[in-house]
Amino acid sequence: NRVNIPFEKRIELSTNSIAKQLFNIMATKKTNLCLSVDLTSSTKIIDLLEKVGEHICLVKTHIDIIEDFSDNFIMQLKQLGTKFNFLILEDRKFADIGNTVSLQYSKGIYKISEWADCVTAHSLSGEGILKALNTCTNTGSKGVFFLAEMSSEGNLITHEYTEATVRMAAKYPDLITGFVCQKKETFSNPGLIQLTPGVQLDSLKDDFGQVYNTPEKVVLENGADVVVVGRGIVASKNPEAQAAIYKDTLWKCYMKRVSG
Ligand code: 5IU
Numbered sequence: 001n002r003v004n005i006p007f008e009k010r011i012e013l014s015t016n017s018i019a020k021q022l023f024n025i026m027a028t029k030k031t032n033l034c035l036s037v038d039l040t041s042s043t044k045i046i047d048l049l050e051k052v053g054e055h056i057c058l059v060k061t062h063i064d065i066i067e068d069f070s071d072n073f074i075m076q077l078k079q080l081g082t083k084f085n086f087l088i089l090e091d092r093k094f095a096d097i098g099n100t101v102s103l104q105y106s107k108g109i110y111k112i113s114e115w116a117d118c119v120t121a122h123s124l125s126g127e128g129i130l131k132a133l134n135t136c137t138n139t140g141s142k143g144v145f146f147l148a149e150m151s152s153e154g155n156l157i158t159h160e161y162t163e164a165t166v167r168m169a170a171k172y173p174d175l176i177t178g179f180v181c182q183k184k185e186t187f188s189n190p191g192l193i194q195l196t197p198g199v200q201l202d203s204l205k206d207d208f209g210q211v212y213n214t215p216e217k218v219v220l221e222n223g224a225d226v227v228v229v230g231r232g233i234v235a236s237k238n239p240e241a242q243a244a245i246y247k248d249t250l251w252k253c254y255m256k257r258v259s260g
Contacts, residue, residue, distance in 0.1 A: 004257065008027045011024055015191055016176055018142060022057060025085055025087065031055055033055060033226075033227060034060050035049075035056045037049070037230075039234060040067045045077075055247040089116065092105075094121040094133070096125060096129075118177050122147050134175045145178055147165070152198075181194060185223075195226045199214070201249070233246060
């Protein structure tokens with residue numbers, strides 16, 4: 001069972017270079033925390049990452065919500081990634097036909113393919129989306145977290161959709177880093193990474209349908225490898241202390257999982 005294999009052992013089982021790097025970072029830094037920096041000011045993002053960079057393996061961005069975007073921001077972000085050893089996931093949730101996605105990925109103001117180690121994508125439009133992301137090669141290594149399930153209540157993803165998504169991903173072993181999903185049964189390949197959002201310690205939901213679970217539930221019961229926390233850290237009074245708490249709690253759950 002993939003959830004009982006330690007990250008160190010899963011490095012050699014993965015076929016995507018970003019998955020290998022991420023497993024390696026998690027094992028070395030002893031953290032499976034991904035911070036979702038859903039802030040609209042680039043200086044606030046940089047300040048926050050200076051404080052919490054040591055606690056995270058991955059930072060998740062929504063580049064299109066930033067109001068003062070600049071190439072300099074990207075440079076700072078990359079530098080922090082190198083300084084603290086974390087990767088960057090742009091949560092773009094690509095969903096269009098392949099040709100449009102290849103433009104959205106590499107062109108425009110953001111030029112995502114030039115700086116994001118990995119991106120998220122929907123399977124809704126079909127395999128062309130993976131073909132497109134796979135052909136854009138202005139960086140050496142890249143990865144895709146394919147969206148197999150969502151955390152929000154009332155989302156329209158069915159069991160069949162999830163299964164078809166996992167089958168589609170299997171055709172692109174070099175490209176797929178893992179799945180954004182909620183359950184351990186969703187896939188079995190131990191070389192792939194389960195990224196799970198919807199975690200907060202002091203809240204059960206937000207006003208717009210987000211559903212929160214506890215670290216114990218997502219890591220021990222539901223098989224999350226990397227756990228996404230946004231407002232639980234970003235909106236707290238002391239993000240630095242809070243990041244350390246999430247990191248320790250999530251890592252303890254992971255240790256319990258692989259030793260039990
Ligand atoms: N996100 C989800 N649920 C999902 C997917 C993505 O919450 O199913 I796919 C994103 C949205 C947000 C972050 O950027 O993860 C969660 O932030 P909060 O922890 O603040 O709810």
